[in-house]
Amino acid sequence: MRIEELKPKPPSLREYLNVKPSNFPSRLFLYYTYLKTYINLRYFNRFPKINEEYTKLLKVEYEDMYWYVRKENLIHDIWMILLHNEPEVRKWISFEKGMIFVDIGAYIGSYTIRAGKRGANVIAFEPNPISFKILELNVKENGLTNNVKFFNKAVWSAICKIELFANNDMTSAYESKGNKIVVDAITLDSLNLKKVNLLKVDVEGGELEVLKGATNTLDITDKILIEVREEFEKDINSLLRANGFRLVKVDMTYDNIGNFLYERAS
Numbered sequence: 001m002r003i004e005e006l007k008p009k010p011p012s013l014r015e016y017l018n019v020k021p022s023n024f025p026s027r028l029f030l031y032y033t034y035l036k037t038y039i040n041l042r043y044f045n046r047f048p049k050i051n052e053e054y055t056k057l058l059k060v061e062y063e064d065m066y067w068y069v070r071k072e073n074l075i076h077d078i079w080m081i082l083l084h085n086e087p088e089v090r091k092w093i094s095f096e097k098g099m100i101f102v103d104i105g106a107y108i109g110s111y112t113i114r115a116g117k118r119g120a121n122v123i124a125f126e127p128n129p130i131s132f133k134i135l136e137l138n139v140k141e142n143g144l145t146n147n148v149k150f151f152n153k154a155v156w157s158a159i160c161k162i163e164l165f166a167n168n169d170m171t172s173a174y175e176s177k178g179n180k181i182v183v184d185a186i187t188l189d190s191l192n193l194k195k196v197n198l199l200k201v202d203v204e205g206g207e208l209e210v211l212k213g214a215t216n217t218l219d220i221t222d223k224i225l226i227e228v229r230e231e232f233e234k235d236i237n238s239l240l241r242a243n244g245f246r247l248v249k250v251d252m253t254y255d256n257i258g259n260f261l262y263e264r265a266s
Helices: 015-016 024-044 069-083 087-091 110-117 129-141 207-212 215-219 230-242
Strands: 056-062 065-070 100-104 121-125 148-151 160-167 169-172 179-186 194-203 221-229 246-252 256-265
Touching: 024 056, 024 069, 056 069, 056 129, 056 179, 065 069, 065 110, 065 129, 087 246, 087 256, 100 179, 110 121, 110 148, 110 246, 160 207, 194 207, 207 221, 207 230, 215 221, 230 246, 230 256
Parallel strands: 100 121, 100 194, 121 148, 194 221
Antiparallel strands: 056 065, 160 169, 160 179, 221 256, 246 256
8 A cells, every 4th residue: 555645636616716817808718618618527528628739828816826828728727737736745845945946847837836936946847848938938927037947858867859749738758649849858967956955757757767867966855756657666666765765655646647755764
C-alpha cells in the first residue's frame, strides 16, 4: 500500500464562481460556457474537447492572481489549472520568500505563479511554445519578472534537441501522437545551481530522463515533487533513494499516474 493515497474531488459550482473575469463581456461568456458544459455533462455525459493549439485568451482573477486562459479551452484551463490542479498536493508544500523553486513542466503557470506571488525565486521551463506564451503573459501580468525566470526549453538527460508531441492537454516525448515539435533541451546540471529548496518535475513520462541529467543538482535539493507513471516508478524510486531521498507522500491522479513527494532523508 502506498502511503497517504489521495483522490482529488472535482470543483464545485461555487469554486467556479470564485474565478472572476476581467470585464462584463468575459463574465457573460464564462457563465454561458459553464451552463453549456453543465448541460452537456449532466444530460449527455460529454466533456468539452481539449486542444492545446487554441490561442484566443480570456483574462480572469483567482486567489488574488491574474491568469490568461484559453477561450476555447476555458473549462479545461479553469478546472485543471486553477481549481482541480492537485489541490491536495499543493497542501504538501509551502512557498516562502527567497526560496529556490525549479518548475520543470510549468505549463501555463499553476505552480510558478503561486510560488512567485509568495516571493519565491522561480526557474520555470515549458517546452510547448503555445503554453510558454501563456506562461509568459501570466508571469508579466502578475508583476513577477524580477523573481521568476522562464525558459521555452525542455529539460532532459543531455543537452540536445528532442522531439515532443503536442496531444490535446499534454506535451510528451512518450505519447507519439499529435503534432510533432522539435525543441531545445538542457540538463538541470548545466544550470550549475547552488541550492534548490523544491524541485517539481511534471513532463508527461520524461521524468526519469530529467533526473538522469540532474546528478549534481540532486545533491543540493531538499524536496522533489514529481509525477510518476507506473512503468517508471521502480527506476525513479531507486534513483532517488540512491541519492538520499525518501518517499513521504503519494497522490494517485489516475490508476497508473501519481504525484510523489520526496524529501531528503535525515
